Amino acid sequence: MPRALGCVIHGRGDLRVEELTVPEPGPGEALVAVRYGGVCGSDLHYWRHGGVGDFRLREPMLLGHEVVGTVVSYGSPEVPAPAAGTAVAVHPATPCGVCPECADGRRHVCRDTRYLGSAARFPHVQGGFATRIVVPAGQLRPLPEGLGLRRAALAEPLSVALHAVRRAGEVAGRHVLVTGAGPIGCLVVAAARAAGAARITVTDLLPAALEYARLAGADTVVRADDPADTGWPSGECEADAAVEASGSAAGLDTCLRLVRRGGVVVQLGMLPPGTTPFAGNLVVSREIELRGALRFDTEIDDALRLLAAEPALDALISAVIPMTDPETAFTLAADRSRSCKVLLDIGD
Structure with missing residues (x-):
């Protein structure tokens, strides 16, 4: 059975790189080969404190919600989404689509949303710091011409x-x-x-x-x-x-x-x-x-266009560290005197 690697948090200070089974995409889902993942403040909170606010870790969880990569395959060939081989950013939110907020066009404050790498639910929503992940096909955004995966990792923040x-x-x-x-x-x-x-x-x-x-x-x-x-x-x-x-x-x-x-x-x-x-x-x-101001919705499309037009934003990426050395990456990301945005290189 094909295997993958992922960055899994087990509790406060307990961050491990583990071998995982490559997931199979179901109907309406895509399998993505993740290349880069940005270390966010919430990832640091899980690492340093075992939770974010009132959301505490209750089981091992893949971290990460700022991820980009390449489409591998789909569970349903008729899905209207970027073709296999396309470089994409992943929108980390899956709103419920039926609550009053979603009906009012404010899906970013959906009361029943699923967000990559979040312990707000149990079982937790597994994140994107893995060499292969499965996400709803509707969450994929193809990169504009001229935008590489490295800078595109800034799209979510x-x-x-x-x-x-x-x-x-x-x-x-x-x-x-x-x-x-x-x-x-x-x-x-x-x-x-x-x-x-x-x-x-x-x-x-x-x-x-x-x-x-x-x-x-x-x-x-x-x-x-x-x-x-x-x-x-x-x-x-x-x-x-x-x-x-x-x-x-x-x-x-x-x-x-x-x-x-x-x-x-x-x-x-x-x-x-x-x-x-x-x-x-x-x-x-x-x-x-x-x-x-909480998270975002359609702004990710504008973010990708802005990143394609502003190569100077590369300067905010202060380090790219292999996912196989997560302690170094997280320690650096937590030290704002030495870093701005730290990326994990998750590629094979």
């Missing part, structure tokens, strides 16, 4: 960033503040630039992260732990819209205090479990709109 910027409303010609210069924050910068933002300011605690933000297109970067470093000339400190991408209460506080009256703050970073205190009175006294 860039889709998240595009959705967050759209939640901020019209940003063309405006000043956008981004708190947090991790991989998602840097891609928010790229998304805001593509949407026509006139000025983009980024805050973070780490100089190395801020340099990646510059590479992504930030005009101004600010050390968040330096009160003297405002980043703006006197009288120009207000932003029209802010995207909180750090997942911290401090980042949200910065957004609420530096966005203009009547401005929009988008909470993209996942805050710690439980209650997070924030400057709620500012929401009232300055009539700030506070909006959440």
Whole structure:
């Protein structure tokens, strides 16, 4: 029986490369040979803490939801999907299609969705860090001409960033503040630039992260732990819209205090479990709109087109490490002083 390799998490700190049976695609499904997988913050949470928020590991689980590769075969030959041999990105979500949110065209907040590499369900939804995976054929997106698999591995996090910027409303010609210069924050910068933002300011605690933000297109970067470093000339400190991408209460506080009256703050970073205190009175006294942003839907198509048009985004890929050495990859991805986006090379 054909065998595959996969990166499986068994519990906190227990990450293993295991031999797996190559899955067989059923009707409407595709078998994909995965080449690259991006290490996401949620993957790091499973590795470091044994769960993400309230979702705890209850069985071994293949990690990974930022994956690209090549179509091998289909379970049904009549499936209208990219031909075998086509390079594709994999949309990681399978919405239920029948809940009120799906019916309202908001499939990204489906209450019964399945997401690659997630312990939100039991049995868990197995992820994409494996040499062969099976996914619904409708989740495949062929790569645009000129876009290689390596850069295409940024499609999933860039889709998240595009959705967050759209939640901020019209940003063309405006000043956008981004708190947090991790991989998602840097891609928010790229998304805001593509949407026509006139000025983009980024805050973070780490100089190395801020340099990646510059590479992504930030005009101004600010050390968040330096009160003297405002980043703006006197009288120009207000932003029209802010995207909180750090997942911290401090980042949200910065957004609420530096966005203009009547401005929009988008909470993209996942805050710690439980209650997070924030400057709620500012929401009232300055009539700030506070909006959440979760994942994405059709933005993946725009993300692929943007990646094909912006080869400079390659600079955000700080390392590509063989899947056979996952500890090195995850340790590096967890150290933002040394990395931005780390990819696993999953190819045979």
